[in-house]
Amino acid sequence: MDISYTPEQQALKNRIANYFKDFVTPDLIEEKKHPDFFEGGGPVFKQKMKQLAKDGLLGLGWPVELGGAGIGPVEQHIFTEEVMSSGFPYPFLTVDTVGPMLAQHGSEFIQENIVREILKGEIIISVGYSEPNAGTDLASLQTRADRDEATGDWIINGQKIWTSLGHYADYVWLAARTNQSPDIKKHKGITLFLVPTALEGFSHTPIKTMGIRTNATYYQDIRLPDKYRVGEIDGGWQLITGQLNRERLSIVNPGMITGVFEQVCAWCATSKDIDGKPLISTPWIKENLARVHTGIETLKLLCWKQAWAMQTGNPDMADASAAKVYGSEFFVEAWRLLLEVMGQAGTLSGDSEGAILKGVLEKRYRVGSTLTFGGGTNEIQREIIASAGLWLPRAR
Amino acid sequence: MDFSYSELHNDIKSLASDMLGDFSDVERLKKLEANGPYLDHELWQKMIEAGITAAAFPEALGGMGMDYNATTLVAEVIGRTMVSTPYIPCIISSAMPLLALQNRSEVARLLAQIASGEKLITAALIEPGNEDPLRASSLVDQRSKISGYKHCVPFANDADYLFIAATKNHKPCVAVLKRKQPGVKLTAQLSTAHEPQYRVDLNNADIEILISDEDAHQLINTAVAMTTVAYCAMAVGAADKMTRISGEYTSQRKQFGVAIATFQAVAHRLADCYIDTQCLNIITLKAGSDINNGIYDSEAIAMAKVWCGNVMHRVSQAAQHVHGGAGIDRDYYLFRYCLWAKQLELAMGNSKQHISKLADRLEARYLSPR
Numbered sequence: 012m013d014i015s016y017t018p019e020q021q022a023l024k025n026r027i028a029n030y031f032k033d034f035v036t037p038d039l040i041e042e043k044k045h046p047d048f049f050e051g052g053g054p055v056f057k058q059k060m061k062q063l064a065k066d067g068l069l070g071l072g073w074p075v076e077l078g079g080a081g082i083g084p085v086e087q088h089i090f091t092e093e094v095m096s097s098g099f100p101y102p103f104l105t106v107d108t109v110g111p112m113l114a115q116h117g118s119e120f121i122q123e124n125i126v127r128e129i130l131k132g133e134i135i136i137s138v139g140y141s142e143p144n145a146g147t148d149l150a151s152l153q154t155r156a157d158r159d160e161a162t163g164d165w166i167i168n169g170q171k172i173w174t175s176l177g178h179y180a181d182y183v184w185l186a187a188r189t190n191q192s193p194d195i196k197k198h199k200g201i202t203l204f205l206v207p208t209a210l211e212g213f214s215h216t217p218i219k220t221m222g223i224r225t226n227a228t229y230y231q232d233i234r235l236p237d238k239y240r241v242g243e244i245d246g247g248w249q250l251i252t253g254q255l256n257r258e259r260l261s262i263v264n265p266g267m268i269t270g271v272f273e274q275v276c277a278w279c280a281t282s283k284d285i286d287g288k289p290l291i292s293t294p295w296i297k298e299n300l301a302r303v304h305t306g307i308e309t310l311k312l313l314c315w316k317q318a319w320a321m322q323t324g325n326p327d328m329a330d331a332s333a334a335k336v337y338g339s340e341f342f343v344e345a346w347r348l349l350l351e352v353m354g355q356a357g358t359l360s361g362d363s364e365g366a367i368l369k370g371v372l373e374k375r376y377r378v379g380s381t382l383t384f385g386g387g388t389n390e391i392q393r394e395i396i397a398s399a400g401l402w403l404p405r406a407r
Numbered sequence: 408m409d410f411s412y413s414e415l416h417n418d419i420k421s422l423a424s425d426m427l428g429d430f431s432d433v434e435r436l437k438k439l440e441a442n443g444p445y446l447d448h449e450l451w452q453k454m455i456e457a458g459i460t461a462a463a464f465p466e467a468l469g470g471m472g473m474d475y476n477a478t479t480l481v482a483e484v485i486g487r488t489m490v491s492t493p494y495i496p497c498i499i500s501s502a503m504p505l506l507a508l509q510n511r512s513e514v515a516r517l518l519a520q521i522a523s524g525e526k527l528i529t530a531a532l533i534e535p536g537n538e539d540p541l542r543a544s545s546l547v548d549q550r551s552k553i554s555g556y557k558h559c560v561p562f563a564n565d566a567d568y569l570f571i572a573a574t575k576n577h578k579p580c581v582a583v584l585k586r587k588q589p590g591v592k593l594t595a596q597l598s599t600a601h602e603p604q605y606r607v608d609l610n611n612a613d614i615e616i617l618i619s620d621e622d623a624h625q626l627i628n629t630a631v632a633m634t635t636v637a638y639c640a641m642a643v644g645a646a647d648k649m650t651r652i653s654g655e656y657t658s659q660r661k662q663f664g665v666a667i668a669t670f671q672a673v674a675h676r677l678a679d680c681y682i683d684t685q686c687l688n689i690i691t692l693k694a695g696s697d698i699n700n701g702i703y704d705s706e707a708i709a710m711a712k713v714w715c716g717n718v719m720h721r722v723s724q725a726a727q728h729v730h731g732g733a734g735i736d737r738d739y740y741l742f743r744y745c746l747w748a749k750q751l752e753l754a755m756g757n758s759k760q761h762i763s764k765l766a767d768r769l770e771a772r773y774l775s776p777r
Contacts, residue, residue, distance in 0.1 A: 012416070012476050013409050014696040020408060085408055280773035291773055297766035304769060305710045305762070312689040319410050333682045390671070393678035397668070400681050401654040406669040 014312065016089075024089050030068070031097035034059070040369075043100065044361065046224045047217075051100035051135070052179035059099065064132035068094075069106060077114050077122070078130040088264075088318035092311075095266025102176070103264070105129060105136045108257040109184045112250055113205070113241065120238040121205060125182070137180035138258075139171040139206070139228060140251065147388050149186070149251065150198035154230060156187035165189075165204065165240065167212075167233040177215045177226035182207055184254070185230070190245050201247040205239045206230070222378030256331050258386040260318075263338025265311045268345055271375070272307060274368050275349050276300055290352070299348040306341045313337065329400030332392035339382035339389060346375045410692070412476070419462055419477050423484040426453060431488035433740050439491070444595075444603035446565050451492045455524035460498055464506065468515065469522035475633065478503060479640035479695045486644025486751075489743040491602065493529060493562040497521065499637040500530035501570035504629040505583075513616050517568065517583065528568040528583070530630065531557035531607055538756070540572035540579070540627050545609060547575035552590070552611040553582050563593050563605035568615070571607075572627055580623040581630075583616040600750040601743075625703075632703040635755040639691040639711040642751045646687060646718050649726040649744045650680040657729050673729055680722045687714040706768065709761040715751060716758030723748035 016024060042053040051060075063069050072087025073079020080086075087107070094101045110129045113121055128134045145152040154169025167187055174183065183206045190200030206213065212233035215226045242250050279291035279300065290296050313334040320326040350357040350372050359366040360373045383389045397403040412420070430450040439445050454460050462477045464470025478499050485494060502521050508514045520526040532540040534557050545555025553573055563569065563586065571582045584591070590612030593605045618626050654677055657668035667673050690711045697705035723745040727734040734741045752758075 012412055012692065012696055013700070014693045015700065016408060276769060276773050280770075289774060291770050294763075294766070297770045298762055300769050301762050301766035304706075304765060305713055308693075308707065308710055309686050309690050309714070312693050313685065315408060316410050316689060319408055323411075329681065330685060333685045336678075337682050337686060390675070393675040394671075396678040396681050397674035401650065401677055402658075403654055403668040403674050403677065404658055404666050406665075406671070 014315070020085065020089060023086055024093065027068070027090055027093040030066070031093055031099070035098045039099070046219070047178060049100065049223050050176060051102055052176065056100060057132075060102070060132035062132075063094075064130060069132055070110075070130040073111070073114065073130065078127050084318045084321035085315070088314060091261070091264055092266035092269065092314075095264050096270035098270060102135050103261040104138055104176070104258065105134070107261050108254050109136045109138065111257065112184075112254050116242045116250060117205075118238050118240065121241065125205065134181040135176055135179065136182045136184050136205070137174050137177045137208075137228075138254070139174055139177075139183040139185040141173045142170060143172055147391060150196075150201065150248070152186055152188060152201065154185070154187045155191070156189050156202060156204060156235070158189075159234070163237045165235045165237065167204070167206065167230045167235055169230050171228045171230070173218070174215065174226045174228040175223075177208070177228045178217065178224070180208055183213075183228060184241075186247055186251055189247075195245075198248045200245050201251070202244050203241040203247040203250045204235060205241055206233065206235060207239070210235065221380070222374065255387050256326070256328070259331055259335035259392075260314060262382060262386045263310065263314065263335055263342070265307055265314060265338075268303075268307055268342065269311075271368075271371055272300075272303055272345075272349070274371070275352065278368060279352060296352050299352055303345045303348050306345055310334075310338050310341060327400075329396045332387075332395040333400070335386065336389045336392045336396075339385075342382050343379055346372060346379050350376060412480075415471070415473060416477055416480060419459065419473065420480040420484065422457060423454075423459055423481050424487075426450070426457060426459070427484050427488040427490050431490050436489070436740075436743070440601065444597070444601045445491055446493060446562055446603060447491050450490055452524065454492065454494070460494065460524070461522035463498075463503060464518065464522050465509070468509065468519045475503065475699045476695050478633075479637060479691070482637040482640040483644040486641035486646075486747070487648045488644075489740075489747065493527060493565065495634065495637050495641070496529040496561040497527055497566075500532065500630050500634040501528045501568075503633050504626050505570075507626065507629065508618060508622060511616075517616065526567040527562070527565055528570055529560060529562050529566040530570045530634070531560040531563070532572050532630065532634070533557065533559055535606075540631060541624070543572045543574050543579065545571060545573040545582075547573050547580055547582055547614065547617065551614050551617055553584065553609050553614055554590075554611055556606065556608045558596065558606040559598065559604045560607050561602050561604055563607055564595070564603065569607065570630070571609070572630075575617075575619055578620065578623070579627055580617060580619040581626050582614045583618075584612055584614045588613055598750065600747045602747075602750065628703050631755065632698055632705075632708050635708055635712050636691060636694045636698060638751050638754055639687065639694065639715040642715045642719050642748075643684065643688045643691055645744050645747060645751065646680070646684040646722045649722050649741065649748075650677060650684055652741055652744075653677055653680070653726045653729050656733065660731075660733075667729070676725050676729060680725050683714075683718045683722055687711070687718045690714050706765060709756075709765050712756055712761045713758045713765070716753070716761075719748040719752040 039055045042048050042055045070079035071082055071090050072084050075081040114126050142152050156165040156167045185204045185206045186201050188200055189202040210233050212231040215228045218225045280289055282290045317326045353367050361370040461470040462473045466472050547553045566586050569584050569586050573580050573582050590610045592608040596604045598604050657673050658666050660667050694707040694711040697707050733739050
């Protein structure tokens with residue numbers, strides 16, 4: 012038991028922190044102002060992704076034979092915490108969640124081509140799970156993939172919703188029904204595909220939200236060669252849960268708040284109230300900051316433990332869910348506590364006159380509400396904890 | 408970064424779990440507590456003989472040379488079993504901090520006597536109106552006699568020695584003295600947790616060992632850090648146990664024809680207890696790891712106590728709540744955990760105090776020129 016970085020991990024952290032110090036350049040900040048590019052996708056972003064790959068920073072924790080550095084999940088986590096903290100719109104869904112699933116379960120074609128392209132920073136993947144009538148009850152999804160027996164191709168038809176990054180992604184990691192039999196349990200008839208968005212029959216329309224752009228995506232008679240299938244036919248459910256376990260950890264990565272927290276503390280130390288006293292000397296303000304600080308350190312530890320557990324085997328399912336619930340609810344509370352510190356001026360947005368720290372917290376409020384339901388709603392996480400962590404009987 | 412315990416740590420934990428588990432049979436506890444607060448002499452003797460109490464002492468003093476983490480594992484088991492032993496005040500609050508001064512022969516002698524079980528020491532850290540041991544009002548005079556008062560001193564009536572935070576020449580010091588002497592008067596106090604506690608009045612009492620100046624400052628800081636994290640570890644055990652007792656109860660208890668654990672409102676409340684326990688556990692592990700690495704002023708210690716206070720309050724109430732009336736019944740076994748929860752919440756500084764301390768540190772850090 013020694014919960015601190017080894018000298019090598021500390022050196023890696025310093026090196027990565029140093030690398031990212033000036034990585035988010037003014038042209039990227041400018042590009043991110045466009046609603047379509049807040050989560051990446053613009054030309055500057057794409058160039059930066061290639062730079063990351065070239066500098067050997069994508070896939071630190073990936074196996075060497077796939078083009079990674081093979082240095083382990085804790086090191087991968089150190090990287091992700093720093094890149095997220097820098098404000099770079101790191102495509103964690105691609106690199107940290109779908110990517111590893113493809114590396115493990117993808118066909119030879121996928122491993123040889125797509126996995127390598129991920130590590131070269133050349134492609135982005137969206138997740139296609141939710142449908143207008145299938146959200147938390149994901150297994151009831153209706154998008155279908157039918158086999159063309161003559162060619163072995165799959166014909167895909169359906170609609171997905173909340174396909175974030177779908178307007179610029181190269182592929183959609185798509186869950187589709189391949190078995191229509193009413194006699195099997197509904198989660199047993201689902202298969203995973205990697206659908207190139209360049210194929211005929213794919214289209215998308217924007218969904219403008221409180222905070223960012225997302226998409227509805229449409230799949231009309233898309234003819235997909237079998238080499239784009241991932242895993243067994245009708246065996247998609249375990250890939251979905253495997254990907255979601257990783258996504259849950261990614262969306263509560265403390266890097267999302269560590270950088271912003273330091274900025275707010277520094278702002279509170281340099282800003283003075285009407286009496287000339289630094290804001291950070293006001294009791295309730297520093298208490299708000301201390302509460303956020305405590306929450307961040309706790310979240311870091313929960314995530315470190317998960318990363319460490321990945322090194323030795325599979326992280327405990329209930330603990331991954333506990334980290335997701337705690338982390339997501341903490342973020343919502345933390346954005347509130349930090350915004351309180353700014354007063355009403357905290358509601359001034361982006362480039363607006365008087366906006367504090369370029370409105371970074373104003374934006375967080377508008378995007379933050381998705382955390383408690385994204386990646387598997389917290390009610391489901393609590394169900395998982397109740398059954399897998401506490402062995403409580405299930406209602407059904 | 409390593410979250411695993413060594414084989415030796417796991418051995419100590421399972422040894423303690425088995426032994427304390429056997430001695431916490433509900434009927435036995437009921438008998439013992441029938442006459443009020445007590446020390447479980449039989450169990451304490453077994454713990455000494457098994458090497459549990461002195462595991463973190465160096466071999467030369469009769470121990471196994473283990474680290475601070477080993478003691479928090481025992482504290483966690485105590486929280487899980489609710490046995491009544493002086494392990495925390497004797498071993499963690501007094502003896503462990505004194506290990507740093509074992510090059511003083513009188514300290515080494517005392518520690519060896521504690522290791523063998525020949526002598527028992529307890530810590531008197533707080534006093535009425537002041538819970539900061541670095542600003543104790545008990546005074547050591549020029550003749551090295553001590554006068555003043557302490558309270559909530561655990562197991563004082565059973566102790567041979569008292570470890571007392573005091574002041575000499577306006578500076579913190581620690582006095583180790585014999586309990587049985589004319590200048591020491593004990594008055595029993597009754598507390599929520601039913602731990603035997605005493606007010607200690609000192610009137611020109613003789614001191615056996617006096618630690619002053621820099622050594623004393625460090626000694627008190629160490630005692631405070633180690634005691635704080637020990638209570639947090641005990642709270643981890645108590646929180647986990649309360650959650651699991653509640654899980655078992657609600658899985659059996661039927662209303663409207665079904666186990667009440669199948670109601671989402673109940674299951675989710677217990678899931679929240681599970682999450683709280685995980686958070687308390689992880690920050691406590693970090694605090695313990697920092698102490699192990701010699702960082703006694705680690706922020707993680709204050710953070711752990713913030714969590715400890717909040718989690719004890721929430722989990723105790725949730726456990727009571729889902730039990731309905733069964734939880735308050737002294738014939739059932741949940742109440743002991745809930746009574747201790749309040750002491751664990753309030754001892755060694757409450758959540759607000761520690762948040763306030765963390766706030767001051769943040770302010771100082773960001774206002775200091777870099």
